[in-house]
Amino acid sequence: MIFMIGNFSSKVLIFFLLPLYTHYLDPAEYGQVDIYINVLSILYCVVSLQSIEVVYRFIQDAKDEESKTVVITNSFVIAFVGILIYSVGMLVFGLFTHFEYTYIFIVYTACNILAQFCQQCIRGMNRSLLYSITGVLSTLIQIICNIVFIVLCHMGAVSLLWAHALTYFFICIIILFRCNLFKYFHFSAVKWNIIKEQLKYSIPLMPNALCLWGLSSLGRYLLLFFYTTTEVGVLAFATKFSQLLGMVNSIFFMAWQQSLISEFHSKDRDGFASSIFNKFLQLQFCAIAVMLPCIKFLIFTIMGEAYREAWQYIPIFFVGIMFNAYANFVSMGFYGAKKTNTVFLASLLAIAVYWGLGFFGAKYYYIWGVGGAYAVSQIIYYLVMAARVRKYMKITIAIRNIWIPLTVTVLSFLLYYITSSLLLLVLWTVVFAVFACAFNWQLIVQLKAMVLHKRNH
Numbered sequence: 001m002i003f004m005i006g007n008f009s010s011k012v013l014i015f016f017l018l019p020l021y022t023h024y025l026d027p028a029e030y031g032q033v034d035i036y037i038n039v040l041s042i043l044y045c046v047v048s049l050q051s052i053e054v055v056y057r058f059i060q061d062a063k064d065e066e067s068k069t070v071v072i073t074n075s076f077v078i079a080f081v082g083i084l085i086y087s088v089g090m091l092v093f094g095l096f097t098h099f100e101y102t103y104i105f106i107v108y109t110a111c112n113i114l115a116q117f118c119q120q121c122i123r124g125m126n127r128s129l130l131y132s133i134t135g136v137l138s139t140l141i142q143i144i145c146n147i148v149f150i151v152l153c154h155m156g157a158v159s160l161l162w163a164h165a166l167t168y169f170f171i172c173i174i175i176l177f178r179c180n181l182f183k184y185f186h187f188s189a190v191k192w193n194i195i196k197e198q199l200k201y202s203i204p205l206m207p208n209a210l211c212l213w214g215l216s217s218l219g220r221y222l223l224l225f226f227y228t229t230t231e232v233g234v235l236a237f238a239t240k241f242s243q244l245l246g247m248v249n250s251i252f253f254m255a256w257q258q259s260l261i262s263e264f265h266s267k268d269r270d271g272f273a274s275s276i277f278n279k280f281l282q283l284q285f286c287a288i289a290v291m292l293p294c295i296k297f298l299i300f301t302i303m304g305e306a307y308r309e310a311w312q313y314i315p316i317f318f319v320g321i322m323f324n325a326y327a328n329f330v331s332m333g334f335y336g337a338k339k340t341n342t343v344f345l346a347s348l349l350a351i352a353v354y355w356g357l358g359f360f361g362a363k364y365y366y367i368w369g370v371g372g373a374y375a376v377s378q379i380i381y382y383l384v385m386a387a388r389v390r391k392y393m394k395i396t397i398a399i400r401n402i403w404i405p406l407t408v409t410v411l412s413f414l415l416y417y418i419t420s421s422l423l424l425l426v427l428w429t430v431v432f433a434v435f436a437c438a439f440n441w442q443l444i445v446q447l448k449a450m451v452l453h454k455r456n457h
Contacts, residue, residue, distance in 0.1 A: 046082075047113065048117075049199070052120050055071060055121055056120040056121075058124075065184075075117070090102055104158065108161055108164060108168075111166075114172045115172040118172050118176060130175075134174065145162070146159060205343070219354075219362075231366070237310045245288070245321055245322075245325075246325070250328075253328055253332070270393060273393055274397075277329060278402065285405035286409075288412065291318075292318070316372060323381065326386075330393075330395060333389040333393035346385050349380065350378065354376075357372070357373035361373045
């Protein structure tokens with residue numbers, strides 16, 4: 001719930017900036033900067049050498065202040081060297097190409113890495129509330145910067161880059177001084193064997209991050225190869241709804257990763273993981289069953305007619321997101337064991353399957369082909385993860401607890417395609433929502449008790 005406040009609420013606030021962008025920014029210029037932001041997200045993964053993941057994971061095992069100092073100092077050295085090499089490379093690139101965004105690329109990437117580094121430090125120290133507060137603060141700062149730069153200073157779409165960069169800078173400063181992170185940086189704590197251990201953990205995560213980026217973007221480029229940007233727009237619209245569930249899942253995984261790492265060496269680890277996974281399965285099925293009829297109702301009432309054909313493709317992307325969530329759940333076992341090679345290999349296999357099936361699928365079956373290729377790639381992704389993780393963590397699926405929500409989800413899929421009445425869609429949404437609450441009532445009561453217990457203590 002704390003992570004939800006800091007992450008989901010911030011994304012909702014950003015949504016309200018869209019009218020500002022569309023009113024003041026030229027579409028071509030906005031599109032160009034949007035591409036740059038996408039490129040910068042890739043550069044972030046490469047330049048940081050995934051030291052952000054390192055500091056969070058290794059600080060979980062630090063039992064005293066001295067150990068935390070060693071982890072944070074050496075992780076920072078990795079990040080700093082990456083930033084230094086990248087900055088020199090960008091300056092040389094800008095010198096020969098006269099790239100007009102050279103300096104903002106350097107500032108943006110450096111501030112982003114440092115801000116994320118500081119946030120993962122406090123998250124690793126289990127200061128989840130402060131972590132979430134900084135998430136909300138970063139959104140508010142970004143909104144203010146965008147309004148000032150776009151409306152008052154008339155800087156154009158480059159404002160988005162500067163607003164992000166300044167936001168990262170302020171968040172970094174706030175955390176450094178609020179938590180006095182300076183005390184964890186000591187030159188004497190730099191140890192080559194620790195750096196080697198951290199790099200052994202982080203380097204396999206880099207290609208994995210690139211593969212995950214490819215899985216989220218590949219479909220658009222496959223469609224664009226055979227069709228036009230119109231078809232890409234329909235695909236983007238069709239995936240928005242499943243991405244909403246994916247975003248909620250990603251917030252849950254932050255809490256799950258933290259819980260699993262803290263319990264990874266306990267005797268009841270497998271039972272603990274199995275219990276959470278079975279509840280997660282139930283919630284996924286129930287969420288999809290409720291969302292599908294609601295989505296179809298919204299598409300045929302408040303969405304533009306030009307996008308209405310997308311309704312038929314939406315369920316297949318939910319299948320892909322669902323198995324992606326299951327794969328990400330079990331993948332946390334590799335993070336707990338500090339064995340990240342399998343994560344990369346499984347991601348590489350998934351993107352290869354997506355590319356192979358998607359190329360022919362897009363050509364002959366349009367968006368159906370892309371969606372089917374994505375779903376199959378995620379099913380394979382999950383199966384590989386589930387098979388390999390058993391070496392470190394055994395998760396048992398309680399079939400008797402999931403066949404009812406699974407049946408209801410299948411029913412929801414069928415009704416989604418055969419029901420055309422908007423009134424019936426509303427009725428089915430209410431029925432499925434009541435079922436979801438009733439089926440998960442025990443879990444809801446447990447969560448309520450936990451919240452009240454935390455509040456009273």
